[in-house]
Amino acid sequence: MNWPGYWWSVTNRRHVGYESWVERDVAMMLDFDPTVAAFSSQPFWLYWRGEQSERRHAPDFFARLADGGGVVLDVRPDELVDDSAAEAFAVTARACAEVGWEFRRTGGPPVVLAANVRWLAGYRHPRCCRDQIADRLLQVFGQPAPLLAGACDVGDPLGVLPVLFHLLWRGDLCTDLTAAVLGARSVVRSAEVVD
Secondary structure, three states, X not given: OOOOEEEEEOOOOEEEEEOOHHHHHHHHHHHHOOOEEEEEEOOOXXXXXXXXXXXXXXXXXXXXXXXXXXXXXXXXXXXXXXXXXXXXXXXXXXXXXXXXXXXXXXXXXXXXXXXXXHHHHOOOOHHHOOHHHHHHHHHHOOOOEEHXXXXXXXXXXXXXXXXXXXXXXXXXXXXXXXXOOOOOOOEEEEOOOOO
């Protein structure tokens, strides 16, 4: 079953369409990725002659990278890739290679990463950043510290946590988003702190 909708992208400063929740999560990850300068959904139609008939395919996303490169993405979990879809992806990969773009097929981000980024996405809008609190958080997390303890060092968590989550979204603060769901004891550090 498809669940279409629109993702408000802080990268693009506009909505980007999606046709399923898996595509929504991929749009979210593109928006979260600092190497992505802009992205769009269903960017073009590709037509070719198949074995038995004319075929066409619209990839799910196109991402322009900060270095000028391009990436075309199709979103389909492995168990849903039938022969027809496999042919479409192979043709798309060849077309991308001809114009110097990368092609990727994804079944979506890992579950824990998606859950964490989905949470942070709730704080992606610039209105969540208060400069004075942000500056203090960057100082506090100059040394790695547990998320909640560091937030409490800055002030009332009710006012501080939205700024902290915004800084995690922007990449100014870092934590491991793949191992476990974000919590009070997640170790956070400034992006400038070397591991």
